[in-house]
Amino acid sequence: MAAFANILVGGVFHAAVLFLVAAGLQLVFGVQKIVNLACGSFYALGAYFGITFIQYATQLGISPWLILPGLIISGILLGFIGPPIERMLRSVYGRDESFQLLLTFALVLMFQDVFKFVWGANPRALDSAYLIYGIIRTGDFSVPVYNLLVIAAAVVTAAGLGAFLQRTNYGRILRATAENRDMAEALGVDVRRIYSIVFTLGAVLGTTAGALVVPTAAASLDMAIEFVIEAFAVVVIGGLGSMRGALVGALIVGLIRAYSIVFFPELEVLAIYMIVIAVLIFRPAGLFGRSLA
Amino acid sequence: MAISRRTLLTSAAAVGALSASGQVFAPAIAQNKPLRIGILAPRAGIAAAPGENGIRATQWAVERYNAQGGIAGRKIELVIEEESSPKDTIERFSKLVQQEKVDCVQGIISTGVGLALGPVVEESRALTIYWDGTTQDGVVEKIPNPRYLFRSTDNECEAIMSSLLTIKYWKGKFVTVAGINPDYSYGRNNMAAFIAVLKRFNIEHKVVTEQWPKVGTMDLTSHVAALKAAKPDLIFSSLLFADLPVFMKQAHAAGLTEGTKLVFPAAGWQHTLMKKEFTPEGMLFGHNTLYFANPNASSLAKEFVAWYEKTYKDYPEWEADRAYFAIASYKAAVEKAAKAKGGNWPSQDDIIDTMVGLSVESLGGKGSWRKDHIADQTFVQGLTTHKNNYDFVTLGTFETMYSTELQKPPGADFWEWIKTAQFKV
Numbered sequence: 191m192a193a194f195a196n197i198l199v200g201g202v203f204h205a206a207v208l209f210l211v212a213a214g215l216q217l218v219f220g221v222q223k224i225v226n227l228a229c230g231s232f233y234a235l236g237a238y239f240g241i242t243f244i245q246y247a248t249q250l251g252i253s254p255w256l257i258l259p260g261l262i263i264s265g266i267l268l269g270f271i272g273p274p275i276e277r278m279l280r281s282v283y284g285r286d287e288s289f290q291l292l293l294t295f296a297l298v299l300m301f302q303d304v305f306k307f308v309w310g311a312n313p314r315a316l317d318s319a320y321l322i323y324g325i326i327r328t329g330d331f332s333v334p335v336y337n338l339l340v341i342a343a344a345v346v347t348a349a350g351l352g353a354f355l356q357r358t359n360y361g362r363i364l365r366a367t368a369e370n371r372d373m374a375e376a377l378g379v380d381v382r383r384i385y386s387i388v389f390t391l392g393a394v395l396g397t398t399a400g401a402l403v404v405p406t407a408a409a410s411l412d413m414a415i416e417f418v419i420e421a422f423a424v425v426v427i428g429g430l431g432s433m434r435g436a437l438v439g440a441l442i443v444g445l446i447r448a449y450s451i452v453f454f455p456e457l458e459v460l461a462i463y464m465i466v467i468a469v470l471i472f473r474p475a476g477l478f479g480r481s482l483a
Numbered sequence: 484m485a486i487s488r489r490t491l492l493t494s495a496a497a498v499g500a501l502s503a504s505g506q507v508f509a510p511a512i513a514q515n516k517p518l519r520i521g522i523l524a525p526r527a528g529i530a531a532a533p534g535e536n537g538i539r540a541t542q543w544a545v546e547r548y549n550a551q552g553g554i555a556g557r558k559i560e561l562v563i564e565e566e567s568s569p570k571d572t573i574e575r576f577s578k579l580v581q582q583e584k585v586d587c588v589q590g591i592i593s594t595g596v597g598l599a600l601g602p603v604v605e606e607s608r609a610l611t612i613y614w615d616g617t618t619q620d621g622v623v624e625k626i627p628n629p630r631y632l633f634r635s636t637d638n639e640c641e642a643i644m645s646s647l648l649t650i651k652y653w654k655g656k657f658v659t660v661a662g663i664n665p666d667y668s669y670g671r672n673n674m675a676a677f678i679a680v681l682k683r684f685n686i687e688h689k690v691v692t693e694q695w696p697k698v699g700t701m702d703l704t705s706h707v708a709a710l711k712a713a714k715p716d717l718i719f720s721s722l723l724f725a726d727l728p729v730f731m732k733q734a735h736a737a738g739l740t741e742g743t744k745l746v747f748p749a750a751g752w753q754h755t756l757m758k759k760e761f762t763p764e765g766m767l768f769g770h771n772t773l774y775f776a777n778p779n780a781s782s783l784a785k786e787f788v789a790w791y792e793k794t795y796k797d798y799p800e801w802e803a804d805r806a807y808f809a810i811a812s813y814k815a816a817v818e819k820a821a822k823a824k825g826g827n828w829p830s831q832d833d834i835i836d837t838m839v840g841l842s843v844e845s846l847g848g849k850g851s852w853r854k855d856h857i858a859d860q861t862f863v864q865g866l867t868t869h870k871n872n873y874d875f876v877t878l879g880t881f882e883t884m885y886s887t888e889l890q891k892p893p894g895a896d897f898w899e900w901i902k903t904a905q906f907k908v
Contacts (some may be wrong), residue, residue: 193712196737200704207702279572302527311531313725315756320732327738330711334562334736337704360541407701410725412529415697448705452712455694 192330197448203337203406205444206344210399211417212424212436214350214392220431221368221388224279228295230418231301232393236265236400237409238309241316243267243401256307257319257405258339265398272390274464279389280382289319298418302411310409319405340402347395355433364388426466429479438477518557518817520545520810521579523590524614525566529699529724530592533752536799537590537614537806538563540846543790544810555821555828566591569599576600580609586831587612589809592802594618594638594668598789600817601626610831612813614805617857619897620668625797631831631840635805639897641769641890642673642721643906644864645748646680648767648882651908652866653717653744654684659691663706663714663730665722666695671723671747679901684908691715705729707737716744723749728756735761748864752800754876759869762876766867773804773847774863776877784846799875801847808845808860812852815843848883855893859886 215229243264244257252260275297279381313480323335355361367374367384371386375381400409424443428435443462469476525534530885533809545559553559562583564575573593579585587610588604591597597616600852602625604611611632618638626632662677664670676691683689692713694706702724710718718739722730727750734740740763750757751770774780774787775798787807791799813834820837842851848861865881888907893899 193708196708196711197705200708202706233902275840306531308525311526311535313532313728313753313756315728315732315758321736321760325736325738332736332738337736403702406704406736407729408725410529410699411527411531412699413701416701450706451694451705452709455692455709459697 192328193452195331196333197452198445199333199337201448202341202441203444204447205440206341207399207403208420208424208444209344209418209437209440210347210395210402211438212349212428213306213347213433214395214399215421215425216428216433216436217351217395218389218392219425220433222279222283222385224290224389225294226389226392227291227418228275228297228301229392229396229421230414230416232268232271232296232396233400233403233417234305234409234411234414235268235271235301235418236397236402237404237407237413238305238400239268239397240264240401240404241314241409242309244316244319253414254319254322257322258336258343258402261319261401261404262343262398265401266394268397269390269394272393273386275393276386276389280385283385298414302416305409308411313408313410316405324420334406336405340406343398343402347398348433351433384470420462423462423466426476427469429476432455432476432478433447435476435478496515506712510837516557517560518554518814519560519562519583519585519716521576521583521585521588521590521746521871522563523566523572523576523579523588524563525592527565527889528567533592533800533802534537534566536593536802539791539795540787540799540803540806541589541810543604543787544807548810548814550567551784555818557828558803564595567802569596572596573600573603576603576609576611577607580607584609587813589806589813590614591729592616594620596741597634598625598741601629601632603805604632607631608831612809612815612837612852614802614809615644618668618672620672629856631835632639633809633852636772636858636860636886637890637897639672639676639861640886641748641771641864641902642676643680643889644882644884645719645746645767645769646677646861647884647906647908648864649677649717649719649744649746650680650684650686654686657716658687658689659713659715659717660688661692661694661710661713661718662690663694663696663703663710663718663720663722665698665724665726667698669693669723670721674719676897676901677719677746680906683901683904686785696722698726700726701729703733704737706730707733710734711737711739717746718743719746722747723752725753725756727753728758732761735763736814752802754800755798755873757867757875759876762867764876764879766876767864768867768876768878769862769864770881771801771804771847772808772845772850772860772862773780773799773801774881775799775877776871777847777863777881779883781844781846781848783844788847799846799866804845804847804860808850808858809844810841811843812841816841849885853893857890857893859890861885875893 211233218226240261325334424439428439446461450458484778493715524537549558566572591613592615594616613634615635617634662674664674745766750768816834816837820833838852850860865878867876868879871877891897
């Protein structure tokens with residue numbers, strides 16, 4: 191039973207981080223129709239910057255207990271990179287998807303060099319933060335409280351995003367723009383501004399995910415590419431552009447991965463992509479996506 | 484100023500005498516032309532950190548050699564290219580040889596790249612010395628009898644040493660064994676070698692789970708849960724990239740490191756990231772061919788470590804030693820071959836022939852080249868301690884072994900050799 195619980199919590203933790211990155215990807219695609227490969231780079235940037243931010247905060251005498259909110263703040267602060275990058279992406283709006291993919295992939299490579307230039311080639315870690323909040327132990331079951339806090343942060347983000355999109359005027363405007371850009375523009379919506387805000391929000395979801403995960407892991411040059419591949423599996427399963435899809439897709443990927451690692455370690459990747467293939471065959475638009483006519 | 488015939492003759496005689504003494508070389512040809520050494524090493528991606536270690540050690544060595552007159556009287560110039568995918572690295576190797584006209588190529592960390600490049604090296608007839616990346620798989624088929632290629636010690640040496648030390652320290656104290664190793668030939672072979680040595684010594688054991696995370700996996704919580712569910716007495720792991728400290732951190736948080744014997748032959752690649760906070764004492768920890776804090780280190784090694792610390796605020800790992808060994812043995816071979824030719828610059832074939840059997844002092848200790856062009860080097864592994872002035876673990880008790888005790892003899896099959904080798908435990 192304890193082993194089952196350990197595996198379950200491991201899977202949900204992975205799903206929580208995946209959801210944050212995939213949610214940013216979904217939001218940007220849903221509204222702007224841009225497949226943003228650079229979402230993985232935002233995730234990596236959040237991780238690297240989170241380390242630096244906490245190191246400075248610690249030097250300034252900030253209590254270690256404030257590490258989690260500190261990391262969230264550092265992720266949000268990085269939102270400033272959203273508008274200039276969105277400005278650059280305007281050149282490929284409405285053009286063939288291959289242009290978008292090439293441009294956002296170029297961003298991935300450029301970010302990788304920036305990380306190397308600023309933080310060096312060595313992996314960077316934030317060691318002192320992970321266990322500061324303690325570990326819950328019951329018999330053979332144990333989980334660091336930090337992992338639970340990250341899961342909670344993802345749940346709150348999911349609920350907050352849902353409420354924002356469904357229940358606020360701004361959310362309705364976003365959905366209307368996603369639905370029909372020209373009509374929204376004709377009705378007086380400043381679409382450029384909406385795009386800039388949506389892209390920044392998507393970037394902040396990625397940077398915050400990276401900042402939150404770094405105490406448990408390490409920031410490395412390859413983490414962007416590593417994570418974006420899984421995020422795309424989430425998007426395919428959940429349906430491109432669907433926030434509910436991102437949540438369910440992340441849970442499916444996280445849990446399938448966790449259980450296959452335990453029971454069929456050789457088939458970890460196969461198990462995930464079997465689901466992806468099944469979805470593509472039987473429900474090409476994803477579990478919650480709308481089929482493109 | 485006019486030079487008299489007497490002055491000219493005196494000078495010529497003095498130069499000749501110095502040349503003959505072997506202290507200063509005056510090759511008959513190209514004395515003013517720099518010696519060009521091509522370096523192929525990763526500077527980005529998962530192996531960027533060891534790549535930088537190797538490059539820095541090479542640059543340190545070159546700076547010293549140039550201050551002393553270079554190699555056999557020729558100053559050294561480095562031409563550094565990136566090691567990346569096999570295809571791209573082969574193209575850069577060809578560029579180094581054909582366009583840059585380098586005299587020797589050194590580097591290579593990845594086994595996959597090394598295997599693909601091997602036949603190209605032979606075809607190009609360009610003297611090449613690998614730093615690393617020499618697991619057993621595919622070597623016999625792809626590079627059976629290399630003439631121009633010199634390869635590092637077998638990558639499985641560290642697993643053999645860890646296996647022997649496991650038996651020495653913990654025989655009779657474990658039964659259930661789990662593995663978490665990177666999912667490529669290095670990880671697979673190391674785990675298989677560990678089990679093969681246990682069998683060789685009739686050590687009762689039962690493998691309860693084997694985990695194969697992809698290199699660079701940063702969330703290992705599910706792997707840790709799987710290991711915990713298997714309740715092993717001992718965990719063997721050759722994780723060695725950024726995933727290693729991540730695993731330790733997550734394993735520590737899950738309570739997996741308490742009471743479990745840990746055997747990590749390759750942990751030294753990330754030694755500065757193995758913080759005391761989550762890396763326990765008493766773990767079997769491999770530093771491969773360079774343990775930076777070795778109290779028995781040579782003055783050369785101590786000087787290098789001090790320079791590295793001062794320059795980079797960091798401590799070197801074994802790839803620095805591999806790179807130093809490559810350039811030091813090349814220098815020694817060139818100078819020995821030049822001396823044998825009376826101070827004339829030796830041919831590439833002369834240098835190759837001189838390399839075989841040559842022994843040099845590397846940063847981690849003695850190193851030499853076998854007749855099959857495979858290196859023998861000095862390995863260090865031991866049990867971790869927190870008793871030091873760093874924030875990461877170092878070794879308390881440790882052992883040093885020369886690779887003649889750890890790698891198969893020329894021509895032998897590795898797996899068959901394990902079954903019959905006379906290991907010293």
